[in-house]
Structure formats: structure tokens, C-alpha cells
């Protein structure tokens with residue numbers, strides 16, 4: 001079995017995968033955590049880059065797939081030190097590309113989903129650096145699947161809202177129309193939502209969202225450390241205070257989580273498969 005897998009991965013060098021040219025930056029989504037959730041194109045990029053600049057949310061296990069000699073550079077918060085500011089990261093990417101390196105910018109989930117991939121590629125475009133985006137499985141979809149929560153289901157919701165619980169300063173986003181958010185879709189999937197959950201829940205209830213709507217908090221989705229907690233909108237703030245759910249976490253507000261008791265396929269298998 002292992003033999004076959006190795007051979008198939010080797011075939012990724014085949015010519016139908018695009019060439020990673022010198023001086024290019026590829027912004028690549030690594031998926032929510034389980035290494036197996038990285039795309040084949042992302043894996044191909046790992047095999048053909050000169051340097052990987054990666055974020056805190058990237059599972060370092062994936063970096064073991066790098067060929068020998070590839071440099072790695074961490075661009076996240078570590079050991080209490082402040083994270084490098086976004087402009088510094090973007091400028092670093094430009095410098096590396098101008099040195100003629102094949103630069104793999106590896107980001108958690110999908111690079112364009114609350115991941116500042118938009119900002120980074122904008123800076124690259126303005127600087128005339130050629131780039132490619134390799135989409136990834138976003139935590140708010142693929143992460144939920146590992147908790148047995150379908151982001152949409154025709155019996156619960158025909159629409160879903162992806163929301164951030166933070167603005168650039170870490171506060172609850174100010175320029176959000178809570179009235180519209182509360183009523184527009186039956187299910188809200190919130191990224192970076194734990195810290196301000198109490199405040200956001202209050203805003204949603206004030207705007208008409210039922211106080212007894214289920215709230216599910218999926219922490220470390222798709223990883224062996226995954227945990228899932230359930231509460232209600234009116235109690236969500238107090239719940240977070242009391243239980244301090246681990247982060248990163250995705251918060252699901254609405255009845256999408258009603259399917260979880262039946263669809264929770266991952267918990268019983270948690271210890272079985274380290275790749276995915």
C-alpha cells in the first residue's frame with residue numbers, strides 16, 4: 001500500500017502540472033490542518049519550490065514532504081513575540097522573488113478566505129511579481145465536515161454566511177450590518193469568532209436571531225486534537241468565558257449542527273490516520 005502511494009506521488013512531477021518558474025510566488029492553501037487535505041497542486045508546489053514562507057495555521061507535518069535543501073521561513077506569531085506585520089511579509093515575498101527564488105507562500109485553509117491572500121497578491125501584482133493562487137480547503141467548510149456539520153443542507157439552509165469575528169484590531173468588526181447578517185441566512189459560519197463571541201451573539205440576538213439558536217464551536221478541526229462544543233446563542237459568551245475552547249476554532253450558528261449526532265464520522269476515528 002505504502003509502495004503504491006509513493007509511486008503515485010512521484011507521478012506529480014509529470015508535465016501536466018504547471019512549472020514553478022524562478023522569480024514566481026505561489027500563494028498556496030494548505031487546508032485546515034490534516035496534511036491529507038492539501039491539494040495535489042499544493043503538493044507539487046512543495047516539490048518544486050526553493051523556499052516556503054508559512055503561517056502559524058499551517059501544520060508543520062506537511063513540511064516534512066519538502067525535498068532536502070528547501071528553505072523554510074516562519075511568518076507567524078511565536079513564543080509571545082508579535083507577528084510580522086502584513087507589509088513586512090509581502091515585502092519579504094517580493095525580495096525573495098527578486099532574488100530569483102521559487103517562493104511558496106503557504107497559508108492555512110484557503111489563501112483568499114480571511115487569509116490576507118488578497119492583500120499579499122495585490123502587493124505582488126503592484127510590484128510586478130508574477131504569482132499563482134492555489135486554492136485550499138477552507139476551515140469553514142472542510143473543517144466543519146470533520147465535525148459532521150454540512151455547511152449547507154437543503155433541509156436546514158439554502159444559504160450560508162461566512163463572517164469574521166475580528167476586525168484588523170482584534171475587535172468585533174464595526175462595519176457589519178448585524179441586522180442583515182442576523183436575518184439573511186439560517187447558518188452563520190464564523191472565523192476568528194471565539195474571542196468576541198459574547199458580544200457578537202448579543203448583537204445577533206438584538207437584531208432578531210433566536211436566543212436558542214444552536215452554537216457549535218469546532219476547535220483544531222481535522223487534527224487529532226479536534227474538539228467540538230455546543231451551546232446556545234444566549235449562552236455562548238458565558239460558555240466561552242467558562243470553558244475557554246481551544247483555538248483555532250470555527251463557530252457555527254444555526255441548525256446545520258443538528259446533523260452532527262448522525263454524521264459525526266471523525267471522532268471515532270481520531271487516532272487512526274495521521275494524514276487525513
Ligand code: SAH
Nearest residue numbers: 109110113115138139191192221248249250
Ligand atoms: N484562510 C483560512 C482562515 C484564516 S483566518 C481558511 O480558509 O481556513 C483564521 C481562522 O480560521 C481561525 O481563527 C479559525 O476561525 C479558522 N481556522 C483555521 N484552521 C482551523 C482549524 N483547523 N480548526 C478550526 N478553525 C480553524
